[in-house]
Amino acid sequence: MDVFYAYTYSTAAWFGIQAVPLIISPKLIITALSTEARKPTVLEEYLCRSLAFALLTLAILTVLLTGTIPLSSSLAESEITADPSDPKAPYAVPTLTVTAAFHALTAFYAYMQYTRHAQIGFALSEIGSGFLASMGCWCLVFGTEKGRISKRTGADKRTSGWPFKNEEAERRKGKRV
Template identity: 40%
Template sequence: MDAISAYSLASLGWLSAQALPLIVWPSFVASLLMTEVPVPPVAVYFARALGLAQLGLALQTLVLSGLLPLNSVDDSNTASPYAWAALFISTLYHGGAAFYSYGCYYYRMQPTVTAFAVGCIGSSILAAFGTWCMLFGGGSRISRRTGADKRTSGFPFTNSTADKRKMR
């Protein structure tokens, strides 16, 4: 399993853990947030809509990463062309959610807002993992013969030893 597939599965798990209570018990979640005893139907609607949107983002990331194939032909050796786009969008989402949760936790600082701290930690871990996947998760470009990275250049320093070997 490559890094992008692991990130997609982790993102699916985190977003599903957030979405299922919103879909199954929207009035309970809304009653935790509101001081009014009867929960208005619009709060239930928005809670379920948010839960379904989170599940949609998680499943879309999973499908576009190539972990769930869209066709019946097994092309396991080829990467999905949309994996980087799905990785980028979901990393931006997790980064934004972490930033928002941290802001809400920091400015309220009450014992009852531990959910913001948990959300900040989970989203920060996924944002960092997604950033790592974008930087280093593209596979290996190490030469089998020399052991050097093929993506590096000699600018601004040249490899005089390699240049001498090429001259011979």
């Protein structure tokens, strides 16, 4: 599996993991986060469930806009237009950028809350979002541009011989090392 698709599925799963408790039991979440014992208001329950639906919507949009699930109506149409080495959707890189930035901001916020309150939930959120932010940044740096691959040798032309020389290539050319 490509790292790009692993990032896409991981992001959707992370959003889903965060959304499910908010949908199933918003009272439990509100009570656990509250400092005093009280019954949650109707507005708090509404906001919890609205946040959960927004997270599920983001998960679905991430999977659809990155091209992980092709949006064409027939299989033959998607085979003609899709290149297996590239992300298949035109919105893949912008979606990747926005979700990676979201994960980075969420990880930073969770870190700040963890240093203030020292609760394990913030630490878990920091670890999950931080991992996805680093994975998204890795995809942005290394996965969005095609390398300059030599047709003759199959090697990437952007590499250099510094600080180590490619002795095997020089030996093949007939040069002494």
